[in-house]
Amino acid sequence: MAEEKHDSFPAPGTFVIGMVFFTLFVLFYFLNWKWLSMIWIVG
Amino acid sequence: MKKEEDRISGWQIFYDDLSLLFLLGMVIPAVIYLLWGVMEYANAPTAVIAP
């Protein structure tokens, strides 16, 4: 299968979408850990 | 250059081998999820209800 060769990153828009996705992922993980810590006191 | 195009990479041979992919796709979850889980349940002590 012939593959595309690019001089610069070929999909800058997708990169931005990817970063938004990653940020939301981190935020969701953080929130869920925070909420868990609020209802399950350890120690 | 012609030699490089003709050479099929090991990864492509692996990905094209349906039987091997099938075998691994069966064995890995069967062992790590099913078999291991069954062993844990089988070895769990039975609860005794106090009189």
Add this chain to the structure above:
Amino acid sequence: MTNAAEFRTCPITGKKVFKTTQNLMWINAVTAVVFILIGGIMALLVALTRWPAVHLLPADLFYRFLTAHGLNMLIFWIVFFEIAGLYFGSSVLLNVRLATPKLAWLAYLLMLVGAVMVDIMVFTGRADVMFTSYVPLMAHPLYYLGIILFAVGALIGCGIFFATWAIARAEKTYEGSVPLVTFGLTAAAIIAVFTLSAGAIIYIPTFLWSLGIIKNLDAAMYRLIFWGLGHSSQQINVTAMVSIWYLLGALTVGAKPVNEKICRTAFVLYILFINLASEHHLLTDPTLSSAHKIANTSYFMYLAVLASMIHALAIPMALEVAQRKNGYTKGLFEWFTKAPWGQPGFPALIFSLFIFGFIGGITGVAYGTEQLAIKSHNTWAMTGHFHGTVVGGTTLAFMGLTYYVIPLIFRRELIGKKLATIQPYIFGIGIVLMSLGMGAAGTLGSPRRHWDVTFAVSIIPFSFDPTVILFTTVAAIGAMLAVTGGAIYVLVSVLSVFFGRKMAANEAKII
């Protein structure tokens, strides 16, 4: 009787479409739509019951119709459609006749008889056991037998896919490796064999237990093996959906993956590791060690999550590169804004991708973490997650593909093209509202599989924070939109398949 070698040549792709393949795709896809109609009516009734302002059904019918909704959607609609997809991915894409068409018809009959048996048992009140049918809840023996027959039929369908692959290889009807879409469907078929084998291991003893032949079934062991069927069947859906994404990308904007090696690697990671995610259903179960839980859901499963990340980036990247080649190079997002939003396939693809990734994927990976599971288990947040994945993701992708299969394979012009174009928007927005509403209400503690979250007739009164009712209402409104979108899909599909203008053999029109 159709000659097994009779075929026509697709005027657009040049592929051979054998009459036997076309007929089998037709019957499986049409049957799929019948079951989404049943499941959709159940969805409407269940949503109108969970909506506190309406609270339509009495308790017994709520749980009955919820069982019916789960089975008809998660199993019957999706698997019939996937079998049609497997025949397409093997026979059409590899340019070869389908192996053993007679066996394929037997497979279809087994699936149909099994599904009808299950539905009759559920609707006559002899299987109020929910989709999971956890022991010690016992259904009528014919319920279990129906599922076994359906699974055997689906397994035969997978076998026919592999056999067709083998014939194509032997007769050299394709060069090099199989196309990426076929490779993705191969991954789905391999996962399906594991799934259905786990199903046989658990449903045969459960069937015997319902007959009184086996006296006891361990509830914990049942859960372990059931989810080898239950969640793995969802992984078939994920893998098939991703394959369809690549296909829709190619059909709508001529997208090709930037690096196909990486995409194939991602499918191989699915084959090897995605079934280990089944463990996340057992994270709050006692007895199983943390080692088993963490190894399955936090180590090996993450390799499958890596694969999903690869696909989640590879497909938009392929779309962007194709669109930039098509001349849309202004700024960061002209490729996106000037895409064919007026055709049904592209919005279906984008909604499917974003809903699956942002809503279904993020929540799934987070809730599948061993420690976080306790907070979300048995809440409506779980329901929000899997409606994001299997409804917003898989079902919407299949809907989008249907609008291409009807003209390309069944050679009928679409009736209601405008409806077909707005349908993905209505359905997609509905699912977004519904999933987010469910997730928010569930995070605040609202339970899943519960008839009345106002606890109006409970012996022990309880009331949630009013925001739970607000989010529940948002979810219900989203459900109404989604049901409308689903109804439009059924209408357009049925009208087009049966009454659409028959296209000429050389008519090279897609939509």
